[in-house]
Amino acid sequence: MPLLRTDHHQPPFWLPNGHFQSIYPALFRKITDVPYRRERILTPDDDFLDLDWAYATAQGNGPAPLVILSHGLEGNSTRQYILGMVRLLTRQGYDCLAWNYRSCGDEMNKQLRFYHSGATDDLDLVVQHALQKGYLSIQLMGFSLGGNLTLKYVGEQGSLLPPAVEKVVVFSVPMDLLACSRAIERAENRVYLRRFLSTLRPKVELKGKHYPDQIDFRQYRRVKSFYDFDHIYTAALHGFDGADHYYAQCSAKYFVEGIKVPTLIVNALNDPLVPADSLPQSLMADLPNVWLELTLHGGHCGFRPARLARDGTYWSETRALQFLKHPSFH
Structure with a gap:
């Protein structure tokens, strides 16, 4: 159309x-x-x-x-x-x-x-x-x-x-998803990034306590961007081989x-x-x-x-x- x-x-x-x-x-x-x-x-x-x-x-x-x-x-x-x-x-x-x-x-x-x-x-x-x-x-x-x-x-x-x-x-x-993940890293969008990561952090911490053998909360110190979060946590917890694989498998444009x-x-x-x-x-x-x-x-x-x-x-x-x-x- x-x-x-x-x-x-x-x-x-x-x-x-x-x-x-x-x-x-x-x-x-x-x-x-x-x-x-x-x-x-x-x-x-x-x-x-x-x-x-x-x-x-x-x-x-x-x-x-x-x-x-x-x-x-x-x-x-x-x-x-x-x-x-x-x-x-x-x-x-x-x-x-x-x-x-x-x-x-x-x-x-x-x-x-x-x-x-x-x-x-x-x-x-x-x-x-x-x-x-x-x-x-x-x-x-x-x-x-x-x-x-x-x-x-x-x-x-x-x-x-x-x-x-x-x-x-x-x-x-x-x-x-990849393009939007990178967009949120821009300086003018950092306020959104901080907000999202601030609510995701305690969830990962709680999951780490429940599943200590499968989630290493200490890795959260490496999370500086949304791409990092998806690469370290989202992909690993949901069966993807890293953030790029997750984005390629889940972006609606495909x-x-x-x-x-x-x-x-x-x-x-x-x-x-x-x-x-x-x-x-x-x-x-x-x-x-x-x-x-x-x-x-x-x-x-x-x-x-x-x-x-x-x-x-x-x-x-x-x-x-x-x-x-x-x-x-x-």
């Missing part, structure tokens, strides 16, 4: 660049009116996933469709970009399932492994669980790392994707050609963590089921509009709803 460049999203003048547009919502947007119902499911390897459900408050015709939402790196179901989307979708007649990756809920997971950008086995388990509950219409949505995970999942499933999965919408997607359902990818050109030139634009221009929409503004999982509606809805949430509601792209 043709690539789209849109200026429909206009940020406030007081958020003048991608950094401000990324950081402001993360720090100052507060959403407290989404009632979740927690469910824990077991994984085949004797671990668990915590799922947070929110149900439609508006009745439509027939059973409510379901949206499964996948959060970003070191996020969870309570991040503002998840809660904002869930609030709008439930008011529009959708049930929502926001799941927490291993180690990202309120309790550390039990197994040696954590989560990573390509752990589609857990996403498939969540989809299968929703199917077992009787949902006939399922949409997938992902943000940042969760966007890469979602694209990889639908791409590798291809024609084997459950027929109930009808559409996919993802935002701020690092489709080239899987989008297999996507068989309508899929919208929205990235901002001023995203500080996902360089625009890392997106496989020429490849996706020829894909029949994939649209790449590039906005001039928005930052990373930001997209606050210049004029905030009374209900507090962000541009990304309105855009996602528009795509889900219409059978063809507009």
Whole structure:
């Protein structure tokens, strides 16, 4: 499909660049009116996933469709970009399932492994669980790392994707993991790097105490970048031969050609963590089921509009709803 460049999203003048547009919502947007119902499911390897459900408050015709939402790196179901989307979708007649990756809920997971950008086995388990509950219409949505995970999942499933999965919408997607890992090392992005590493460090330390023969926390002193973390820990814990192998096996850009359902990818050109030139634009221009929409503004999982509606809805949430509601792209 043709690539789209849109200026429909206009940020406030007081958020003048991608950094401000990324950081402001993360720090100052507060959403407290989404009632979740927690469910824990077991994984085949004797671990668990915590799922947070929110149900439609508006009745439509027939059973409510379901949206499964996948959060970003070191996020969870309570991040503002998840809660904002869930609030709008439930008011529009959708049930929502926001799941927490291993180690990202309120309790550390039990197994040696954590989560990573390509752990589609857990996403498939969540989809299968929703199917077992009787949902006939399922949409997938992902943000940042969760966007890469979602694209990889639908791409590798291809024609084997459950027929109930009808559409996919993802935002701020690092489709080239190596390029994005290097981008976060830039001086202007060190604040993001420090934040991510500060939350990953105690997880590794705790895992090292539980699995002292398999995790050497002392190696953390060698971690100076995200590439280092992935090379020393992510790859080793998840069966990859180093960071480069992990990135090559899990970057969504290698899987989008297999996507068989309508899929919208929205990235901002001023995203500080996902360089625009890392997106496989020429490849996706020829894909029949994939649209790449590039906005001039928005930052990373930001997209606050210049004029905030009374209900507090962000541009990304309105855009996602528009795509889900219409059978063809507009």
